[in-house]
Amino acid sequence: MVQRVGVIGGGQLARMMIPPAVELGVELRVLAEQPGSSAALAATAIGAADDVDAVLAFARDVDVVTFDHEHVPQDVLRVLVDAGVSVQPGPDALRFAQDKLEMRRRLSELGVPVPEWAAVEDEAALQAFVDAHGGRAVLKTPRGGYDGKGVRIVSAGVEGADWFADFDALLVEELVDFRRELAQQIARRPSGQVALWPVVETVQRDGVCAEVLAPAPGTAPDDRVRAVCAEIAVGIAEGLGVTGALAVELFETTDERVLVNELAMRPHNSGHWTIDGAVTSQFEQHLRAVLDLPLGDPTPSAPWSVMVNILGGPQDEPIDARFERAWASHPAAKLHTYGKSARPGRKVGHVTVSGEDLDDVVYQARAAAQAFDD
Amino acid sequence: MVQRVGVIGGGQLARMMIPPAVELGVELRVLAEQPGSSAALAATAIGAADDVDAVLAFARDVDVVTFDHEHVPQDVLRVLVDAGVSVQPGPDALRFAQDKLEMRRRLSELGVPVPEWAAVEDEAALQAFVDAHGGRAVLKTPRGGYDGKGVRIVSAGVEGADWFADFDALLVEELVDFRRELAQQIARRPSGQVALWPVVETVQRDGVCAEVLAPAPGTAPDDRVRAVCAEIAVGIAEGLGVTGALAVELFETTDERVLVNELAMRPHNSGHWTIDGAVTSQFEQHLRAVLDLPLGDPTPSAPWSVMVNILGGPQDEPIDARFERAWASHPAAKLHTYGKSARPGRKVGHVTVSGEDLDDVVYQARAAAQAFDD
Structure with a gap:
């Protein structure tokens, strides 16, 4: 069977x-x-x-x-x-990952900390929000956004004109003054069991995830931020009835608050490090969770893991030449390819390196990814 | 490409x-x-x-x-x-893994330590070897043996009668007085690079590998036995021109010698622990090696890993019930299934557990395998 x-x-x-x-x-x-x-x-x-x-x-x-x-x-x-x-996850949960306005409304109802936000239906409403929040704000389409698409920083209502033509309402949020971005991975079975990996730091470039440091530096197991992120993720998973893998993207603000940015109800780029860096990966856990099987141990298998995305790269160089260059000097780098043709800026793979010294792990991961990508 | x-x-x-x-x-x-x-x-x-x-x-x-x-x-x-x-490996190397007489001859030529052996062509020659080695010896067919088949302990020449009918010559070896069995994994590229995992201890039951403890307890990185095993494996890989993964099965004798028992020129049961317990698994390394790509880091990712084979098990129990039972109490157990129908004594999968305390790791791995297999 x-x-x-x-x-x-x-x-x-x-x-x-x-x-x-x-x-x-x-x-x-x-x-x-x-x-x-x-x-x-x-x-x-x-x-x-x-x-x-x-x-x-x-x-x-x-x-x-x-x-x-x-x-x-x-x-x-x-x-x-x-x-x-x-x-799994079912439509009642997925709609909060499909529509950012629904997500913001529901998280606010649940008392989950989020940036100040509003649903705006026209340029005047957007201008009013901008005026009330220091002259700049983040405007998002409720649907269809990913990897920086469907998101823009605006300073005037007129900058939403094209999107107002396509959507009944847009989401506008305060421009959060954040120290760094975090992501909390959790998995939940239909029968209720949850398992959490430690919160990680994500580094974005041009709106796209570039690197993930796991765990987030400075968040020891007894750290307040780690506990807050875990509590938020459990609250969302249970409150929204999420099953399978859930990624909660967060801001750690300069005034030491944690605010929820986005949700993804599936394995997520911020959790790719778990393939090589945790006892149970987010992909294995997702399969277990959607089948309602007991969840695996999410404990990291090394003190530090760093994942670096591989974006684009030249089309015409044989992959073995890239392997040769990267591995000859970085034998501990774990490469994952996505079987996609290369195109500048497209995620075509990632590299994870695990080890005991964070600086060394970051160096090795970046250098290996750079060698594959050159 | x-x-x-x-x-x-x-x-x-x-x-x-x-x-x-x-x-x-x-x-x-x-x-x-x-x-x-x-x-x-x-x-x-x-x-x-x-x-x-x-x-x-x-x-x-x-x-x-x-x-x-x-x-x-x-x-x-x-x-x-x-x-x-x-x-990869080529026929000139593979013949030594296909024919135990050729293997024994070549290893002896290379000066690799092996049990005392002889090629015997009839019952009289077998009897003479037995008589000269304390009244008992191990008889092996040169080809076709695996998992205990094609191997028997004999105390008289007549016990080889059926096999003499099928083979021109048989391999007879001294019955080695061993403390334990070891296995040394190595991978070698056609261009010469080699990478070695630490030597492991293998526990056989009824001629079939039951458990693997990695590294072999008592063999610290500077241990003499570890160094001897590595030297033997490098000598064999280079001497026989092996490419890809090579497993060297060894006896550690009660008088502290290391003798080569068998060779396998492919990923091997004694190396399955590397999937979860080493930076680079024997399967990834084999692919790299046969493509002549730079080899990965074979360093263990935890102090101890223990692999336990899953043999047979009942046919009629749904796999999810077995998962439920095993994982609920052993969430860190890594299960690997082989997609085979269950049959008593047949290897249908294995479990690996990694950690810092050997006793705990052994306990967890055995208990999880038992739960899957019950």
Whole structure:
């Protein structure tokens, strides 16, 4: 009786579920948008995530449906649930990851600390918010944003004109004066068990995650910030009914508060370090969680792990030449490729290095990623 | 330019190459004996390892051919080499893993310490060896043995009668008075680089590997036995021209000698702990080595790792019930399944636990394996 997990979406997150599925003896099936996806090895069906017939046909042959991304429309998710399919996380949770206004409203109801925010329906309302918050604010489309898209800093209402044409309302937030960005990974089973990795520091460049330092430096196990982040994540996972992996992106402010920035209800870039740096990776944990199996030990397996994304890189250099260059000098670097063609700025892989000295680990990880990427 | 590694044989060793192939972006192709193999996810062709046409057709579409087992006949291997295929390890090395008499002759020529041995062609010669070695000896068929098959302890020449009918000569060895059994893993690139994991202790039951303790207790990095084992393995890898992973099974005798027992020129059960317990696993290292890429860091990632094989188990219990039982009490146990139907005594998976206290690690690994296997 092999359990079958169906993943909608064939990107790198589905791809990175393949190794733990092989180890656990779980049959992974992937509904990919097109042939030749990152998760091609497990891609058993081709179809769009908003094609209800394709998704339903795919779902009927698996024990649980989960996701590589949050772009499956609510009406498609509801059809699955009505057909008796186990969808993890379910539509009632996923809508808070799909719509930033719904997320902000619900987190505020739950008393979770968030930046000051408002739903604005026109330029005048946006201008009023900007005026009330020091002349600058962060404007976000409620849906469709990722990796810096759908987010802009504005200082006048007119700067939202194009987005107001497409959305009934936009989310506007105070520009948080933050010391650094953090991310808290948690996994939760439908039956309630949760497991948390230590909070990590994320370093963004141009709106895209560039590096992750795990654990976040300065957050010992008894640290206040670590405890606050864990408490926030448990509150969100339980309050929103999240199942599977949840990533909570946070700001640590200059006045020592922790505010929730974004949510992702799936394995997340900020948790890739767990593949090599924790007893149980976020991908293995996600599979266990959506199948409602006991969760694994999330303890880090080394004092420090640092993950560096590989962005783009030249198209024409053979991969073995890049391996040769990177590994010859950094034999402890763990490379993960996504099976994507290189394109400047595109995440095509990542490198993790673990060890006892943070400075050395950061150096090794950056140098190895640079060598692969040159 | 994705590199393609072709593996002949679709057993659990090929299966365990899938995760690192996904991570490295190497395309793994498997020639499996039949559909539904352990490595079914990567099985792109079905054919017998002694079917020269099937093997050659498979080999023409990959960059390098390597192996899940040592049962590809020499004449098939020679056809591949003559056709310009990169075969790693090559036939000149593999023959010493395929034929125990050839192995003993060559190791003796190289000056590697081995048990006293002889090639015997009839019962009289066997009787004479037994008489000269205290009345008992170990008799082995030169080919076809594994997991205790093709090996028996004899006290009279007549006990070899059935095997003499099938082989021109048999291998007879002194019954070594050993304290424990060890295994030394090494990987070697065609261009010469080698990497060694620390020597491990293997515990056999009924001729089958039951547990592995890594590193072998009592062998600190500066230990004499550790250094001797490493020197022996380097000597064999270089002397026999082995490429890829090599496992050297050894006896540590009661009079503190180290003698070579068997060789395996592929990833080996005694190295499964490296998946969870070392920076670079034997499966990743094997892929790097056969592609002649720089080898990874073989350093253990924890002070102790213990691997326990899962043998057989009941056929009718759902795997999730077994997961539930094992993981609820042993969340740090890393389970690896082989996708095989259960049958008493058959290796269907293994468990690895890593940690700082050997007694605790042994306890956790045994208990988790027992729970999966009950």
